Amino acid sequence: MELIEIRIVKRAQKGDRLAFAELVELYKDKLYNLAYRMLGNPQEAEDVAQDAFLRAYANLDKYNATHKFSTWIYRIATNLCIDRMRKKKADYSLDAEVDGIEGGDMYTRLASPDLLPEEELVRTETQREVQSAIDALPENYRAAVILKYLHDMSLQEIADILEVPVSTVKTRIHRGREALREGLKHHSR
Amino acid sequence: MSSQHMNDQIHQYLDEELSGPQREEFEAHIATCAECQGELKAMGGAIQLLTKAEWVKAPAGFTENLMAQLNTMHPPKRNWRVPIMKYTGVAAAVLLVFGLGVSLTAPSKFALQADNTQGLVVADNKVIVPAGTEYNGDITIENGDVEVRGKVNGNVTALNGKVYRTAGADISGETEEVDQAMEKIVFYAKRVWNGLVQ
Numbered sequence: 001m002e003l004i005e006i007r008i009v010k011r012a013q014k015g016d017r018l019a020f021a022e023l024v025e026l027y028k029d030k031l032y033n034l035a036y037r038m039l040g041n042p043q044e045a046e047d048v049a050q051d052a053f054l055r056a057y058a059n060l061d062k063y064n065a066t067h068k069f070s071t072w073i074y075r076i077a078t079n080l081c082i083d084r085m086r087k088k089k090a091d092y093s094l095d096a097e098v099d100g101i102e103g104g105d106m107y108t109r110l111a112s113p114d115l116l117p118e119e120e121l122v123r124t125e126t127q128r129e130v131q132s133a134i135d136a137l138p139e140n141y142r143a144a145v146i147l148k149y150l151h152d153m154s155l156q157e158i159a160d161i162l163e164v165p166v167s168t169v170k171t172r173i174h175r176g177r178e179a180l181r182e183g184l185k186h187h188s189r
Numbered sequence: 190m191s192s193q194h195m196n197d198q199i200h201q202y203l204d205e206e207l208s209g210p211q212r213e214e215f216e217a218h219i220a221t222c223a224e225c226q227g228e229l230k231a232m233g234g235a236i237q238l239l240t241k242a243e244w245v246k247a248p249a250g251f252t253e254n255l256m257a258q259l260n261t262m263h264p265p266k267r268n269w270r271v272p273i274m275k276y277t278g279v280a281a282a283v284l285l286v287f288g289l290g291v292s293l294t295a296p297s298k299f300a301l302q303a304d305n306t307q308g309l310v311v312a313d314n315k316v317i318v319p320a321g322t323e324y325n326g327d328i329t330i331e332n333g334d335v336e337v338r339g340k341v342n343g344n345v346t347a348l349n350g351k352v353y354r355t356a357g358a359d360i361s362g363e364t365e366e367v368d369q370a371m372e373k374i375v376f377y378a379k380r381v382w383n384g385l386v387q
Contacts, residue, residue: 029247180238
């Protein structure tokens with residue numbers, strides 16, 4: 001971990017809110033992106049990312065510098081995402097319609113205003129394809145695949161975040177790749 | 190080659206875990222096997238699609254919203270246990286060393302241990318065996334010197350002190366000067382030990 005970051009964490013641990021705000025600035029995009037990809041929904045992603053930081057703040061005293069701060073905060077966010085996914089799965093049969101509406105919202109939010117309509121359409125199509133491929137991944141594999149391919153993390157870092165052995169991470173990524181390939185097969189048909 | 194075997198190899202290839210010769214063998218197989226080629230392409234395509242994922246960023250006002258929520262929260266608990274744990278060891282070590290030092294240097298009083306004091310002259314921090322006298326037994330003096338002018342039929346020991354002999358002095362036993370605190374412990378331990386053995 002960078003020395004500067006260690007200092008910011010220490011200041012935050014002493015109760016310096018500005019230091020904590022600096023940490024939020026450093027990690028907000030990472031955690032938001034992770035939650036967005038895990039849950040496939042901007043509103044939920046924002047909720048979970050905010051919740052992750054609130055929990056990190058409340059538990060700052062439990063963080064010790066023997067681990068990387070990024071590992072610690074990613075772990076909090078990943079666990080919250082997994083909890084949310086399980087809860088969603090349980091609720092899914094009850095309000096499938098609401099989920100459908102939220103899904104629509106996601107695509108409209110994705111569109112960036114400064115692109116030409118044609119480019120925007122192509123880009124949105126690819127992005128829709130990416131997210132639906134991720135959404136189709138079993139939850140066990142999803143975090144490992146997202147952390148590796150979207151967050152460029154090493155197998156060791158992923159293992160530390162998920163608190164599983166490196167060999168397990170490897171298996172999850174292999175299975176995840178196979179599931180993605182299967183998903184694309186059906187998609188192209 | 191069985192398909193499961195090849196499946197593992199495809200993953201290892203994608204993870205760049207195959208050694209040079211293994212990779213060559215794998216690539217040679219891929220070149221001739223349409224099925225494996227299709228598998229590799231499909232898997233590679235899946236990864237490629239993932240890398241096209243847009244890096245979505247946290248919405249505007251994310252940090253402000255969060256900090257506003259934090260202001261309604263109690264400040265986080267300070268963990269006092271950690272510093273205490275951290276310094277207990279140091280405090281104990283300091284106390285130990287300091288305490289040990291005190292206990293070792295505390296009896297800085299002059300003390301004489303002898304089988305009998307008859308015939309000995311005790312001066313200021315000094316024990317003298319006068320010339321022409323004969324002392325039977327051991328003499329141990331703590332924090333003081335021994336000056337032997339006569340004869341001692343026994344051992345003479347000075348703890349934190351010196352044993353002086355003038356001309357004509359005669360000590361039949363051993364002469365020992367123990368200065369170091371640790372040596373003092375050893376000395377007493379030895380004495381206790383000898384006492385036990387005898």
